[in-house]
Amino acid sequence: MIDNRLVTPLRVLMVLLFAGLLVAQCLMVPGQFHDMGEDGTPAAALRIPFIAFFIVEILCVQVVLGCTWRLLSMVKEGEIFSESAFRWVDGILWAIAVALVLWGCLGLFAGLVAYFGSDDGVAPGLVIAIGVVGLGGLVLFLLMLVMRALLRQATRLRTDMEGVI
Amino acid sequence: MAIVVRLDVELARRKMPVGEFAERVGLTPANVAVLKNGRAKAIRFSTLEAICRVLECQPGDILEWVDDEP
Numbered sequence: 001m002i003d004n005r006l007v008t009p010l011r012v013l014m015v016l017l018f019a020g021l022l023v024a025q026c027l028m029v030p031g032q033f034h035d036m037g038e039d040g041t042p043a044a045a046l047r048i049p050f051i052a053f054f055i056v057e058i059l060c061v062q063v064v065l066g067c068t069w070r071l072l073s074m075v076k077e078g079e080i081f082s083e084s085a086f087r088w089v090d091g092i093l094w095a096i097a098v099a100l101v102l103w104g105c106l107g108l109f110a111g112l113v114a115y116f117g118s119d120d121g122v123a124p125g126l127v128i129a130i131g132v133v134g135l136g137g138l139v140l141f142l143l144m145l146v147m148r149a150l151l152r153q154a155t156r157l158r159t160d161m162e163g164v165i
Numbered sequence: 166m167a168i169v170v171r172l173d174v175e176l177a178r179r180k181m182p183v184g185e186f187a188e189r190v191g192l193t194p195a196n197v198a199v200l201k202n203g204r205a206k207a208i209r210f211s212t213l214e215a216i217c218r219v220l221e222c223q224p225g226d227i228l229e230w231v232d233d234e235p
Contacts, residue, residue: 163206165196 002075011072018065021058029054053102060099067091081151081158089148096141103134169229172201175220190215 033050037043067088074080074088107130114122176186187197192212199205213224220227 160207165192165200165205165208165212 004076007072007076011069014065014069018062021062021065025055025058025062029058053106057099057102060095060102063095064092067095081155083155085151085155086148089144089151093141093144093148096137096144100134100137100141103130103137107131107134167231167233169203169231170200170205171227171229172197172216175222175226179220181220186219189219 030051033047033054036047036050037045070088071080071085074082074085079085107127110122110127110130114124114127176183183197183201184194187194190197190212192200200208213227216227217224
C-alpha cells in the first residue's frame with residue numbers, strides 16, 4: 001500500500017499547480033497577447049490564434065493533471081492494476097499527443113517566420129527553445145508509453161495471481 | 166482444461182461436507198466451488214498439501230490428466 005504521506009503532499013502540490021495554470025489560462029495569456037503587434041499589422045491578426053493556442057496547451061496540462069489525480073486515487077485504493085486504469089492513462093497520452101502536435105505547429109510556424117521573415121521577427125534562439133521543449137514533451141510521451149506497457153504487464157500478473165487458489 | 170480436479174470423489178469417500186472441508190483446508194467456499202467446477206487455473210502447493218492432509222490422500226487421487234486434444 002502506498003503511504004499517505006506521499007500521496008497527500010503530491011495532491012496538495014497538484015492542486016496548487018492546477019490553480020496556477022488556471023490563473024495563467026484566464027488572465028496571463030489573454031493579457032500577454034492582447035496587445036501583440038500594432039493594430040492592422042499581420043502580428044495583430046495572430047492575437048486570437050496565439051491566445052487560443054496557449055489556452056489549449058494549458059488545457060492539455062490540466063487534463064494530464066486530472067487523469068493523474070484519478071490514477072492517484074486508484075493507487076490509494078489499491079485498484080491501480082485493473083482495466084479501468086487504462087482509460088486515465090490513455091487520457092494522459094492523448095492530452096500529451098494533442099499538446100505535442102500543436103507545439104510542433106508552433107515550432108514550424110516560428111521556424112518559417114525566423115527563416116523567411118524580416119530580421120526583427122523571430123529570433124533563431126526562440127525556435128531552438130521551442131524545439132527543446134518539444135523534444136522534452138516527446139520524451140515524456142514515449143516514457144508514458146513505456147509506463148503504460150509496464151502497467152499492462154503488472155495488471156496481467158495480478159490477474160494471473162488472483163486465479164491461483 | 167486437461168487437468169481435472171476429482172474433489173467430489175474424495176469428499177464422498179470421506180463423507181465430508183463441503184463446508185467442513187473448506188474450513189479445515191482454509192479455503193473460501195467460493196474457491197472450493199471453483200476447484201470442483203473445474204474452473205481453477207492454478208493451485209498453490211501449500212493448498213494442495215492442505216487438501217491432501219485433510220482428505221488423507223495423495224495429489225494423484227485428486228488431480229487427473231484427461232487428453233482433450235481432438
